[in-house]
Amino acid sequence: MNIWLRNPFIIFITLFLLFSCTKKDPYSCISCHRGLHPGLVSDFENSKMSDHFSCEKCHGIKHSSKKDVSKTVLPVTATCQNCHEEKADQYLNGKHSIAFKAIESLPFTHNQPNAFIKGRKGCGGCHSAGFDKISDRYEKNSLKPKYGMGCINCHTRHMFSKKEAQEPESCKTCHTGFDHAQYEMWSGSKHGSIYLSNRAKGMDTKRVPKCQTCHMVNGNHNVITSWGFFGVRAFEKDQRWANDREVIFKSLGFIDSEGKKTDFYNKAVKLKMIRTDESEFNKIRNSMVRTCSKCHSKSFVMNNFKNTEEMMREADKLLAQAIREITIKEKEIPKMFSFYDVNTIYQEVLFNMFMDHRMKSFQAGFHMNPDYSTWYGYAKMKQDLIKIKESLK
Ligand code: HEC
Ligand code: HEC
Ligand code: HEC
Ligand code: HEC
Ligand code: HEC
Ligand code: HEC
Ligand code: HEC
Ligand code: HEC
Structure with a gap:
């Protein structure tokens, strides 16, 4: 008789191995792919x-060989x-x-x-x-x-790791650079520099917040802020600010020269590029304040928000002024959303004023980075205005 059939132990082991292999990789995807990559x-x-x-x-299981990869x-x-x-x-x-x-x-x-x-x-x-x-x-x-x-933007293939996604670097590839330098702002702030130096030394990192602490509280994947990227909302109690924002809305193409809402406005509201719902705005804000209040006094936190929003108002004042100057010369409102597809120096400067410098002046306020708010933000907006005036002459 065959040795295999005589030894029940060997039979058991063989069956077990066969079963566990097919259970783990029933369609041989892994065994073939291991050789490929x-x-x-x-x-x-x-x-x-x-x-x-x-x-x-x-x-899926529709592909099982080189010939049917598609x-x-x-x-x-x-x-x-x-x-x-x-x-x-x-x-x-x-x-x-x-x-x-x-x-x-x-x-x-x-x-x-x-x-x-x-x-x-x-x-x-x-x-x-x-x-x-x-x-x-x-x-x-x-x-x-x-x-x-x-x-896979945060849980990269094919590790799909939770740990990796919990580190601030998982946001860095995108939240960086020109118009959304949140990683640079955060990493240079007190929050970020303490986090990074403590992590490097294996010390406690929980005493300071990283991106996820503020934007994914308790692992919540519903990521959204009150103001959003463009920092434009449709409601404003401060009349002067509202007037400046109207000019900015016209230049962004959200309203036409008569003040009527465009199709683009409706799309932008649907995609929450413009924030129109004041109660939603406050709800998200309050939840952020609760997060900060785990480590700071409420008045310290509110003071930080108040000052950042004042920075936004000042930045909008300069931007609206630039748009008004160009409108007088062109007899038409310049289109700020044309990105770099423009024909004149002043339009190009205006685009950078909006996308690069205005963004930094308030985003850095929210991320506690005075250097970005000033030297890469507000100060640059002042320079932009000079350049625009010069090139309009
Ligand atoms: C006999 C070998 C073989 C087997 C078995 C096999 N694959 Fe593949 N698979 C390939 C080859 C070859 C490619 C093309 C690789 C390349 O482009 O480098 C491929 C490509 C793929 C791709 C990439 C497709 C793309 O558009 O980039 C996926 C995903 C994939 N296989 C999944 C599977 C899964 C799931 C199974 C099991 C159900 C499986 N494969 C079984 C050989 C195999
Ligand atoms: C949990 C789901 C999941 C499993 C399980 C999984 N993949 Fe993928 N795979 C993905 C995702 C997500 C992508 C990215 C698709 C994209 O780029 O849009 C991907 C992409 C791929 C690609 C093309 C992109 C590249 O990096 O080459 C290949 C090849 C592939 N998978 C092979 C495999 C093989 C082989 C296995 C098993 C060892 C496997 N996948 C298991 C989710 C999975
Ligand atoms: C067939 C069910 C199934 C599918 C489909 C699936 N998952 Fe999972 N996933 C699981 C299970 C089960 C676990 C828990 C593993 C454990 O803790 O042992 C898990 C765990 C995870 C984890 C946590 C890993 C960790 O490090 O703790 C992440 C992240 C994850 N999945 C992401 C994804 C993504 C992204 C996709 C789609 C591309 C996906 N999953 C598709 C069943 C699934
Ligand atoms: C201390 C908490 C905190 C940390 C840490 C933090 N943020 Fe923020 N973030 C905020 C606040 C507050 C706002 C503005 C919220 C509002 O609109 O009221 C904001 C706004 C944002 C926005 C919207 C645009 C903007 O900048 O105003 C993005 C995107 C963003 N953060 C990404 C990140 C990323 C990525 C990181 C990590 C590199 C990070 N944040 C770290 C608190 C934080
Ligand atoms: C913006 C980055 C980001 C994106 C995009 C993202 N995740 Fe996550 N995910 C995280 C972070 C951070 C955690 C860890 C949360 C925590 O600390 O509890 C996490 C945790 C998880 C876990 C583990 C839950 C647990 O506690 O065991 C699963 C499962 C998961 N994500 C699935 C997904 C799926 C599915 C998608 C796409 C629909 C997705 N994630 C998209 C950042 C992200
Ligand atoms: C692959 C690129 C990518 C990665 C990685 C990524 N994001 Fe984003 N994030 C985006 C894009 C693009 C948007 C804008 C989406 C939109 O509003 O249409 C966005 C929007 C946001 C917003 C909302 C801003 C608003 O309008 O209110 C926050 C907050 C944010 N991301 C935080 C994070 C955090 C925290 C991480 C890391 C855990 C992360 N993101 C990882 C690309 C990314
Ligand atoms: C390096 C990654 C990256 C590249 C490249 C990039 N974006 Fe973004 N984009 C983002 C991130 C991150 C956000 C969210 C930033 C924030 O909220 O502060 C965003 C936000 C946006 C938004 C606003 C979404 C909203 O609902 O508020 C638009 C529109 C947009 N990007 C268009 C573009 C266009 C068009 C291009 C190419 C010319 C582009 N982006 C290139 C990362 C990128
Ligand atoms: C996990 C705890 C923690 C959270 C959450 C947190 N912080 Fe901090 N924060 C700290 C620590 C610790 C420092 C460093 C203290 C110092 O600079 O003396 C700091 C520093 C600061 C600073 C700069 C220091 C200063 O005195 O000017 C500001 C501003 C600040 N935080 C505001 C906020 C705001 C606003 C939020 C919410 C959006 C927030 N923090 C969330 C722990 C936290």
């Missing part, structure tokens, strides 16, 4: 999810939502999930080279979130990139 497979094997299932849970499915938010309903629902109610819709909504996006959008070398690189249905991804003639989905 071992780095990818070892990341997945180091992820917590690999204890529970294999590749097919996200990519049948593979690339996952979308809904794929993760099947098992992580709460996180996905929160995420879908927040700002990240509409990042692609935001760039699509701008009138000039279609002038950008396609590689910038679909190829993810520019706007599309940071804004590729927003595929909720598999069909979104494969929409014909769509501007949407083939690769890129929202959850």
